[in-house]
Amino acid sequence: MNRQISRGEEALNVLRGNDRGGYTIPTHGLYPYQWNWDSAFAAMGFAGFDPARAWRELESLLSGQWDDGMVPHILFHQQDDGYFPGPEVWGGTGPIPSSGISQPPIAAGMARRIYQADPQAGAEPMRALFPKLLRWHRWFLKWREDQGAICTTHPWESGRDNAPEWDAALKRIDPVGVGEYQRRDTSHVDASMRPTKFDYDRYIWLVQQGKNLQWDQAALLKECPFRLADPTMSFTLLRAHRDLKALGDELGLDTGGMADEIALLERGVQSLWNAEIGSFDVRDTRSGEWSGIISCAAFLCWYAGIESEGQLQHLRRILGRVTYGVPSADPDWSGFDSKRYWRGPSWPFMNMLIGSGLIEAGHSEGEKIRAMTQELLLKHGFSEYYDPLSGEPAGGGKFTWTAAVWLGWVSVDKG
Template identity: 50%
Template sequence: MDPSGEPRARAIWHKLNAWHRWFMDWRLDRGAVCVTHPWEAGRDNAPDWDGAMKAINADDVGDYTRRDTSHVDPAMRPTKYDYDRYLKLVQLGVSVNWDQSKLRDINPFRVADPTMTFTLLRAQRDMAAMGRRFGEGVSEIEGWIEILEAGAETLWNPEIAGYDSRDVHAGTFNGVLSNASALCWYAGLNDDRALPAIAGMLNATRYGLASYDPEGEEFEPLRYWRGPTWPIMSYLVGSGMEEQGVTDLGTRIRDDTARLMELNGFAEYYSPLDGTPAGGETFTWTAAVWLGWAGDNRENQLGDAGCRQSN
């Protein structure tokens, strides 16, 4: 930890711990973390949600105007079908003032998710490390870590040889191999079982780790979370692999991510097949990934990388 940030970290540690406790109290299914809206995982239109989305009746959602498609090609964004259901879920939440006990009863969308399970597990480990440094008791957090580790195992789908999302209401796996499946290493789980499928995803593309299996039926290389490669997720996956000693794949993801930025600037996401930049044209978190990870110790400087265009 940077010593200059320690006073701030000490000041918010208990508040962060309370936030983590909320997830443990309200969002677990068999130890895995559930999302009740696709936006919560940040992977809005991932194929993981397709089954649960079918259970949502959005006929009465009403009229609305989308702003995202006014500045981004609609072919790169979620469909109207998706957005109708996103807004219906928001309306359901508002109708009960986001009371989690009531929402759990009326919400047709509840999916145990690798993204949230693995990132919360990583966050719990970090909180425990900070707590020990600060002289705080961490036995509760250590218990949460054990619960989440067991919960992660409930997301292992042997049929796809990978970590998968699970529709809680239907009681079934969604059969989706994604970049979230590869977050196990970021969570501190060095799972050799997951390597072949993730390596297969990498071998099926030219540029980095796709957000969804390129061999999958729903793969779309430019449509948001149904195929494009995202630098922010590549950072989480690649750095996690490097931390766990999976350096060959981790370094490959880092190199591919840097190459995308060198060729096509700091786009929001890119086609993993040919590197086409997509979504927002100048994204700060993509630039942050360059500064903090992908561009480390490389010959190309930030200014050059941000200005180059593909041929």
């Protein structure tokens, strides 16, 4: 049996092993619940061999939608005492015990991929999901919009937990009253690959503030000190809204107002252009300051359909410095750490979003990123993330979204 076939079988086994009967966990032990954008990638992975299961994954994710339209970043389908912070810490108010924040909206884009593979079979589930996805997108526009860009109100909401762009805002938070707690992530993974205690104290303080405010979005808009306009959130929502409108139009559904919302988001992402560094950047809406750091989030512009020659020049420079895809932080940044979570490592799912956007825009760098990612997974399997210089696996193993990226994007069967 050749090497590529064995990798494909391994990827299928990862998804099946993390399947909990209608929803998928990222990996056993480290992440025992359903995570929002992880689940969207899982659906893409299932689509190639079990489309019905792919639709169930998205349906399960949307089953946790709150009354106000928010789709949480974690759904606690069953109790697992090995994870912190659990549902009792969050105090979520949705139909399923959940966290009180969301995550970058990838689901509509994955739904479109699944639908396009078989429009006849996908019409009914897509019609059912459309109004739920639209309510979620409009929740972002109502509660997270600033100058047309989309904000994150917690590092975990961005999906890039310890990204260096959050450092200045976190330093301004005094985590008074957080108290003692027991992290579980560092019992599964080397602590040098995870966020620091300094970061984690502030993560928990923000969770406690949200719970104390009963996740009232109006109160959080006024009181939360962490509100940063973020390229990840902005570019993914812009792409998701484009995809959702295209699906709605094809299915004859009401897409009224969506074109104007897309135009707002297109203007909004331009508010994230930091001319000083010539890159899209995080803008702190409380202080007005830029982070001044080029991260992988900036390269999501093509995924959102936004062209940028300046951003392309940065990408070419950075790809010349690494071996395995787009690092999460610029390797020329003084704090670059090739193994610490979002401060340097390469994430295959981000490679996919960035690379697929580049391919759609006609840039050869997209195929280069796909080839880099393919080589990485062939050599090192399906881990959570990787050292972009050596390819050394880091974080959790047997990871759902990495296996899904193999199945849906980088497998040599895809050409």
